[in-house]
Amino acid sequence: MSGPHAVLVEGLRKTYGTHEAVVDLDLAVAPGETYGFLGPNGAGKSTTIGMLCTLLRPSAGRAEVAGHDITREADAVRRGIGLVFQESTLDGELTAEENLRFQADLFGLPRARARRAISELLDLVELTHRKDSPVRTFSGGMRRRLEIARGLLHTPRVLFLDEPTTGLDPQTRVSIWEHLHRLRAEQEITIFLTTHHLEEAEHCDRMAIMDQGQLVVEGTPAGLKAVVGADLVVLRTDDDERAALAVQDRFGLKADTGPDGVRLRTQDGAGFVPRLCAELAVPVHAVTVTPPTLDDVFLHYTGRTIREADGPQQPHFGPRR
Numbered sequence: 001m002s003g004p005h006a007v008l009v010e011g012l013r014k015t016y017g018t019h020e021a022v023v024d025l026d027l028a029v030a031p032g033e034t035y036g037f038l039g040p041n042g043a044g045k046s047t048t049i050g051m052l053c054t055l056l057r058p059s060a061g062r063a064e065v066a067g068h069d070i071t072r073e074a075d076a077v078r079r080g081i082g083l084v085f086q087e088s089t090l091d092g093e094l095t096a097e098e099n100l101r102f103q104a105d106l107f108g109l110p111r112a113r114a115r116r117a118i119s120e121l122l123d124l125v126e127l128t129h130r131k132d133s134p135v136r137t138f139s140g141g142m143r144r145r146l147e148i149a150r151g152l153l154h155t156p157r158v159l160f161l162d163e164p165t166t167g168l169d170p171q172t173r174v175s176i177w178e179h180l181h182r183l184r185a186e187q188e189i190t191i192f193l194t195t196h197h198l199e200e201a202e203h204c205d206r207m208a209i210m211d212q213g214q215l216v217v218e219g220t221p222a223g224l225k226a227v228v229g230a231d232l233v234v235l236r237t238d239d240d241e242r243a244a245l246a247v248q249d250r251f252g253l254k255a256d257t258g259p260d261g262v263r264l265r266t267q268d269g270a271g272f273v274p275r276l277c278a279e280l281a282v283p284v285h286a287v288t289v290t291p292p293t294l295d296d297v298f299l300h301y302t303g304r305t306i307r308e309a310d311g312p313q314q315p316h317f318g319p320r321r
């Protein structure tokens, strides 16, 4: 098993007792790609990352990361990857620069190279002006940016990000992604991330939906949405029940009523609305047209929305991250 892949996975499996956390996973990620795992809590995303980063031993199957086998060449894999965990592992009492220097020492980077890398990475994540502040004074977004910088210190070929923007406010999420896009523009690096945020998956070149330990479907965000196809049209009318029946009779489209009005799906929703309003015998007050989302894709393939699938938080066991 080899070839021009940043990550290549064959039949990877992890079982805890009788529980199958990851089931026969196959995937390939090309160098330079940003690849995302989208799935609800407990889908097996962190377990997969744990195996690919050599922190967890697979129960079966194999994988190569950055050109090395995760079981037989774990040290080489570790040298080739950067890893940013869900929870912060920075030392709050050290400054930003000291945190990076500490990591550089761990990797045994020569002094001059470390100094140059630290200065460039602080610039990349726009923290140069705060390099001498203790990390405990940083906001959540600044910490995450510093962790990303730390994950890049030894110039890894593959950067693993476990839920890179979880716990951050929407504005900070946008800023983290601006930094990741900038990173990709400046360096040939593969990014492998997990997320249960739909909007985060939109940033990926390719993504997979993971549910109950299995890879359900894989593709580009646009390609996956195109499979689901239809736009969602929601109408507010004088009489939603009558309007729903009229939509079915007149246009042969399935329509449901709900608290937000009459809902139907059709290709080219925007083009269809004028005809719909003109030919429907029920007065329409408001119309919204929404193109398919990744949640629609999730629903299409799993029968649940990602929020339903997320359910109550699962208990976490043992030293997982």
Ligand SMILES: Nc1ncnc2c1ncn2[C@@H]1O[C@H](COP(=O)(O)OP(=O)(O)OP(=O)(O)O)[C@@H](O)[C@H]1O
Residues within 6 Å of the ligand: 016, 019, 020, 021, 039, 040, 041, 042, 043, 044, 045, 046, 047, 048, 196, 314, 315, 316, 317, 318, 319, 320
């Ligand atoms: N050490 C462990 N022992 C037993 N079961 C575990 C262990 N670690 C994870 N699991 C179980 O394996 C399944 C997959 O967990 P995993 O953390 O990989 O999911 P996830 O998709 O990353 O979810 P989250 O977003 O909540 O982290 C879950 O059912 C979880 O409870």
